Structure formats: C-alpha cells, structure tokens
Amino acid sequence: MAITVVGSVAYDSIETPAGRRERCLGGAATYFSLSASFFTDVRVIAVGEDFGPEQDAVFHARNIDTRGIEHTAGKSFFWEGSYLDSLNEAKTHHTELNVFAAFDPKLPDAYRDSEFLFLANIDPVLQRRVREQMPNVKLVAGDTMNYWIKDHKPALLEMLKGLDVLLINDTETRMLGQNPNLVLAARAVMAMGPRLLVVKHGEYGATLFHSASPKGAGAERTFKAPGFPLEEVVDPTGAGDSFAGGFFGYLASQPELTPGAFRRAMFYGSAMGSFACERFGTERLQQLTRAEIDERFNIFRELTHLD
Amino acid sequence: MAITVVGSVAYDSIETPAGRRERCLGGAATYFSLSASFFTDVRVIAVGEDFGPEQDAVFHARNIDTRGIEHTAGKSFFWEGSYLDSLNEAKTHHTELNVFAAFDPKLPDAYRDSEFLFLANIDPVLQRRVREQMPNVKLVAGDTMNYWIKDHKPALLEMLKGLDVLLINDTETRMLGQNPNLVLAARAVMAMGPRLLVVKHGEYGATLFHSASPKGAGAERTFKAPGFPLEEVVDPTGAGDSFAGGFFGYLASQPELTPGAFRRAMFYGSAMGSFACERFGTERLQQLTRAEIDERFNIFRELTHLD
Numbered sequence: 001m002a003i004t005v006v007g008s009v010a011y012d013s014i015e016t017p018a019g020r021r022e023r024c025l026g027g028a029a030t031y032f033s034l035s036a037s038f039f040t041d042v043r044v045i046a047v048g049e050d051f052g053p054e055q056d057a058v059f060h061a062r063n064i065d066t067r068g069i070e071h072t073a074g075k076s077f078f079w080e081g082s083y084l085d086s087l088n089e090a091k092t093h094h095t096e097l098n099v100f101a102a103f104d105p106k107l108p109d110a111y112r113d114s115e116f117l118f119l120a121n122i123d124p125v126l127q128r129r130v131r132e133q134m135p136n137v138k139l140v141a142g143d144t145m146n147y148w149i150k151d152h153k154p155a156l157l158e159m160l161k162g163l164d165v166l167l168i169n170d171t172e173t174r175m176l177g178q179n180p181n182l183v184l185a186a187r188a189v190m191a192m193g194p195r196l197l198v199v200k201h202g203e204y205g206a207t208l209f210h211s212a213s214p215k216g217a218g219a220e221r222t223f224k225a226p227g228f229p230l231e232e233v234v235d236p237t238g239a240g241d242s243f244a245g246g247f248f249g250y251l252a253s254q255p256e257l258t259p260g261a262f263r264r265a266m267f268y269g270s271a272m273g274s275f276a277c278e279r280f281g282t283e284r285l286q287q288l289t290r291a292e293i294d295e296r297f298n299i300f301r302e303l304t305h306l307d
Numbered sequence: 308m309a310i311t312v313v314g315s316v317a318y319d320s321i322e323t324p325a326g327r328r329e330r331c332l333g334g335a336a337t338y339f340s341l342s343a344s345f346f347t348d349v350r351v352i353a354v355g356e357d358f359g360p361e362q363d364a365v366f367h368a369r370n371i372d373t374r375g376i377e378h379t380a381g382k383s384f385f386w387e388g389s390y391l392d393s394l395n396e397a398k399t400h401h402t403e404l405n406v407f408a409a410f411d412p413k414l415p416d417a418y419r420d421s422e423f424l425f426l427a428n429i430d431p432v433l434q435r436r437v438r439e440q441m442p443n444v445k446l447v448a449g450d451t452m453n454y455w456i457k458d459h460k461p462a463l464l465e466m467l468k469g470l471d472v473l474l475i476n477d478t479e480t481r482m483l484g485q486n487p488n489l490v491l492a493a494r495a496v497m498a499m500g501p502r503l504l505v506v507k508h509g510e511y512g513a514t515l516f517h518s519a520s521p522k523g524a525g526a527e528r529t530f531k532a533p534g535f536p537l538e539e540v541v542d543p544t545g546a547g548d549s550f551a552g553g554f555f556g557y558l559a560s561q562p563e564l565t566p567g568a569f570r571r572a573m574f575y576g577s578a579m580g581s582f583a584c585e586r587f588g589t590e591r592l593q594q595l596t597r598a599e600i601d602e603r604f605n606i607f608r609e610l611t612h613l614d
Contacts, residue, residue, distance in 0.1 A: 017487075087487075180324075180394075182510070183536045203489070204511035207536065224610045226531040229514065231490045263613050303531045304611035306570050 001138070001252050004111045005032050006045040006130045007120025007241075008100060009055075009069060010077035014280060015084060018234040024281035025055055027077060028120035028143065031238035034285040035245025035272040036118075037062035038293055040252040043111045044068055045130065047103045048076040058286060068108045074099040087233045088202050107133045116252040120241065121145050124152055124159035131162040139257065141165035141248050142194075143240070149176050160193035167198040167244050187211075196262070198247065198269070200240050203227045208266050225266035226303050228274035228296065235280045239273040242285060246272030246293075264297075271296040308445070308559050311418045312339050313352040313437045314427025314548075315407060316362075316376060317384035321587060322391060325541040331588035332362055334384060335427035335450065338545035341592040342552025342579040343425075344369035345600055347559040350418045351375050352437065354410045355383035365593060375415045381406040394540045395509050414440045423559040427548065428452050431459055431466035438469040446564065448472035448555050449501075450547070456483050467500035474505040474551050494518070503569070505554065505576070507547050510534045515573050532573035533610050535581035535603065542587045546580040549592060553579030553600075571604075578603040 007029030013022050033042045044059070045068035059066045080094040105126055117134050119127035119142035127142055134140075142163045148156050149172060156176075160166065166189065170182060176192075177185030186197050190211035197209040205227040212221065247269030254261045271293055278284045314336030320329050340349045351366070352375035366373045387401040412433055424441050426434035426449035434449055441447075449470045455463050456479060463483075467473065473496065477489060483499075484492030493504050497518035504516040512534040554576030561568045578600055585591045 181538060181540070183538045201511060204508060205531075205533075222536050222610060224512075224533040226512075226533070226611075229490045229529050231488060233488070260614065267613070301613065303529060304533075305613075306574070306608065307567065 001115040002041040002043060002111075002113070003036055003116040003118055003248060003252050004043045004045065004068075004107070004114035004134065005029050005036070005118040005120060006105050006127070007032065007118075007122055008077045009044070009046040009048050009051065010079060012078075012237060012281060013080040014235055014237050015082035016087065016233075016235050016280075017084065018232070019280070021235075021280045023078075025058055026079065026238060026281055028122075028238075028241045030058075030282060031241035031276065031285070032118060032120055032245040032248075033059065033064045034062055034282055035242040035276070036249030036252070037064050037245075038272075038288065038290050039246070039249030039268070040116075041065070042249070043108075043114060045105045045107065045111070046070070047072055047099050047105075050076050058282065061286070065110070068106070068111055070103075070106070072099050072102075076100075081237070083236060087236055090237065105130050115139075116141075116248065118142065118244065118248050119159070119163070120244075121148075124148055124155040128155070128159045128162060131159070139164050139248075139251065141167060141244070143167050143244060144172065146172055146175060157192060163194040165196040165198065165248075166194040167200065167240070167247070169200045169202070169240065173197070173199045182207075183209075198266070200243060200273075201227070202236075202239075203233075205270055206243065206266060208262060223263050223266055224304075225270040226300065228270065228300070228303075230274055230277060233277045236277050237281065239276045242276035243269040243273035246270075267297055267300040268293070271300060308422040309348040309350060309418075309420070310343055310423040310425055310555060310559050311350045311352065311375075311414070311421035311441065312336050312343070312425040312427060313412050313434070314339065314425075314429055315384045316351070316353040316355050316358065317386060319385075319544060319588060320387040321542055321544050322389035323394065323540075323542050323587075324391065325539070326587070328542075328587045330385075332365055333386065333544060333588055335429075335545075335548045337365075337589060338548035338583065338592070339425060339427055339552040339555075340366065340371045341369055341589055342549040342583070343556030343559070344371050344552075345579075345595065345597050346553070346556030346575070347423075348372070349556070350415075350421060352412045352414065352418070353377070354379060354406050354412075357383050365589065368593070372417070375413070375418055377410075377413070379406050379409075383407075388544070390543060394543055397544065412437050422446075423448075423555065425449065425551065425555050426466070426470070427551075428455075431455055431462040435462070435466045435469060438466070446471050446558065448474060448551070450474050450551060451479065453479055453482060464499060470501040472503040472505065472555075473501040474507065474547070474554070476507045476509070476547065480504070480506045489514075490516075505573070507550060507580075508534070509543075509546075510540075512577055513550065513573060515569060530570050530573055531611075532577040533607065535577065535607070536610075537581055537584060540584045543584050544588065546583045549583035550576040550580035553577075574604055574607040575600070578607060
C-alpha cells in the first residue's frame, strides 16, 4: 500500500572523518522515500525551487511520485554540518530554511488514496495540517526533534495526538517524556498520543515500546533491534530517516499489521539505517538492491537469535 | 565445572540518585562470585583483613568457597564513588588500595582442579601470576580497565596472551584497540590474544566478537545481547562484574562450549547485569533465585526474537 510522506528535500554540505561533500541531495523526506521505496510505493510532499532534472532523476529511478514537490521561487532548504568529533552527533554549522520558511504543504489528489502517512521532522503545525487532510489512513507515523520539543511544545503536543507511531532518539525521548529513565520517559511520551514509540539509539540500534503494556510488564512487550556492526561509518546523515523508511515501508508492504510485522519492521529499519551510513548522503541508498537488504535482514537475525 | 576467580573483595561507599550507602560489600570478585554461583561452583582468591563473619556469610549463603581469601593485617580495598550526573559512568571520589597494594595471590590446593578461571580487574602482573599457576584450565576469561591500558600496557599485553575471552566496555575497547570504530578496535584487541571479546555497552547490552571471523565477514559471526529495559536503575556498581559472572558461570555449567552456549551465556550475562542494578551493592544478587534468572532470560529472548 502506498505511503505519502511530507518533509524536507534539501541540499546538505557534510564533513566527516571520511571526507567532505558539498551540496549533496538530502533532507528527511528524501532519505525516507528512497529507503521506503524498496518496499512499497512512495509519494512525496515537499518544496524546492532549484530541484532540477538531476535531483528528480534520483527519485524517479526508485519510482517515487514527486508530483507533490512544489517548485516555488527561492532556494531549497540547506544544511551544513560535520561529524569530526563524534560520528554519533552532528555539529550544525549553518541552516538556511529558504523556501521552507513559507511552506504550506498541499496534498495532490493523486495521493489521497494513500493508506500510510509519514510526517517527517518539520514544524508540527505543518505535520498536523497534512494529517488533517488524510483522516482515514490506516497508520500514521512521525518524527520530531529537540528544537520543536523545546520551543514549540503546544503545537507538538497537538500533533502527537494524531500519531500512531512516533520515531525519535534517546535524548528526544528523555526530553519529551521529562524523565532520565528511558522506560518511564517512553511511557510518558506514549501517554501524549502515539500507541507505539520507536526510540533510536544510533549505533546501538533501536527499541520499540507499546503503550498497551500494563505497568511493570513493559519489558515483555518491548522489542529491540541491534545496530549493525559497521567497519566504517562514512556519513551518518539521514540514518534515522532511512531507519524510518525501512520500518514504515516494510509495514506498508504487509497484508496485516501483526506484532510479528512490527518486529520485522524494526530489523528492516535498522538494516536501512546501516546502509545509509556506508556512503555520503544518499549514495548508498541509490545503489542498493532488495537482495542486499534481505541479506542484511538475515544477518540481523543471526546477530540476536539464540538458535 | 568449578570456576576460580581472583580479584578484589572490598567495601564501597556509593551515592546515586536513589540514595547513599556507606561501606557496603563490593569488589569485582564479590559481584562476579555471587552472580556465577547461580550456575556453578565458585572459588575466590582475594585479600581482606577486616572481613568478618557478616561478609563471609554472604559468600557462604551462595556456597562460594572462600578459603582463598587471605586475611592479612590491614584494611580492605575501599572505593567511594557516585553516579549523580549520569548512571552510565561512576565518578570516583576516593580509592584506598590498603591490603591490596601488597597482594600476592596464592592458589589453594583445593582450587587446583578448577577448569574455569576468571581474572577480574586487578594488576595484570597479578592476573598473569594466577594464570601461570593454572596452565591446564579449559577456559580463561578476564577483565581490565582504562588505568591498566594507559599506564601498564606492557604487563597488560603479556596477560592478554593467556586469555581466551576478554570482557571490557566500549571505551576500553577503543582505547586498547586504538581505533574509534568498534569493529576494527575489537579486531585489533583480539589480535593481542583473546579469541573472543565481549564488549559491554552499559544500558545498551553487549556484543560478542570472534577472532575466527575472516575480514569483512565479522558481522555474520557477531552476537548481540540487548540491555534490559529497567524502570529504575538504583545502583549500577558491579553490573559489569555481574555480567561476567552470569556469562562465565553459565559457560562453566555447560557440558560443551558450543557457539549456542556462548550465545545463551551472553543473555545470562545481560540478565545478571540488569539484576545487579536493581538494588544497592550486592543486595539484589543476595536475594535472587534461579527461577527469576530463567524468567528474565526468557524475556531477553522475547526482546530480540522475531517469531
């Protein structure tokens, strides 16, 4: 079933211990779409005037519907960052919102029958506006970040009420749930709306929490996907969005959303996040094959299964 | 089969967000012994003059052989630390080596038929001296820390040649292997002697690396045990030693050291580490039952298994 995703398509300038890239294709919606496209049909809502045929070709090579990318006057969102001190955390040098500042996401008619909706990390007011245009979707997932948690809490809390699944990292979970203990913070976050919470731990994988768990029995319902033991992390940019694309793309490809489907989705998410780190920007996702993904999924099983 | 362990029995004064304890029973050999005692016979080599009947009773309640605890004149090893800023890292306020400074570990005759040997974190010169007294053991595992890596490297490298399994944390692995990438650092460490390396990630569990893996195929042979999602970490002191006790104790209880036995040992290690954090000092390990351990082992399976 098709996924509609709203978020940023952007240019990134990135420096890591492995080298530097200027203005490569990036943005949360880009990583998410490329990653999810290995599992199901993906439709993007974004904005970017200076996206030319070269950028379009990247999406079209993966059969991603870009009719929802608005081409308004002005430069695309731009981010410059580095990972020279630590591959676990980006240092942001420069951000230009550009056309993103006045972005008013519009849902093309052709997207209306999407049964899955992903709200990538943008202003929660915009996330909510898209959510309201698609009241009947089967599953809604979303992302956010420390900036919205700190300075846009009321809008974020409104947005969270409309989510089935929230995907954020450890720090964001503790900040939003206002508790240094991750399990208790996760429970507090799920009380804000989402019945499922995926907490991403970077190189240590991710944890899926269920709000349905009775107090004290949380561990029995929790599921953990490990991180992949990569011999070289070239560029961690977009790893979290690629995780979300693999997780949500796999779910959208399944006939039924069983507990087993969510568990496998966690492994596919972790696999896609690990691929994203192997080259700069979206390079690895552009070259990837489904056979490679399934091979890595099987390695994940080996990494954690007893027998 | 019986394990002989050499290491510290000590008194710890600990402060965490959950409270404070003065001079409670601690030391690596204590945590290791209590933890391993749920799986097999354990024999301790240590030193401590001021260990009275109360401390002996803790060991004897778990049938741990303490004939190798030497009672020389002088105070026991003492450590004072806190976890007020972060539960992931202890801040050491005060250390008194006391009788430990002149410790010359002696192997009681009754310990000589032990088939498993654990060298807890002490001076690598002493670790090696004990290792040389037991040349025919079936499996030798050991621990070390940043202090020995930084300032006693030659002695440490000699000791490592005599190990089958080394258990250390992320930071120690990167420091010893001199590589910021954990997989490459692990490979460098295994080239120093141990054919197996367990890297402990604190709340994120632990990874078992095999030196037998051909280059580039490491991920297929690697195994990951998750951390347990604890709702309250009362005191992380001794969690790593308790992990080692569960891991090594389980192995010593097995008729054969198969790859499957090592995988299950990782889960038992992680289970024992999680129990240790639930109360101050060794309190939780003293009250534990084997049924509770097996119940937690099954939750670990649930946490990571797809089906």
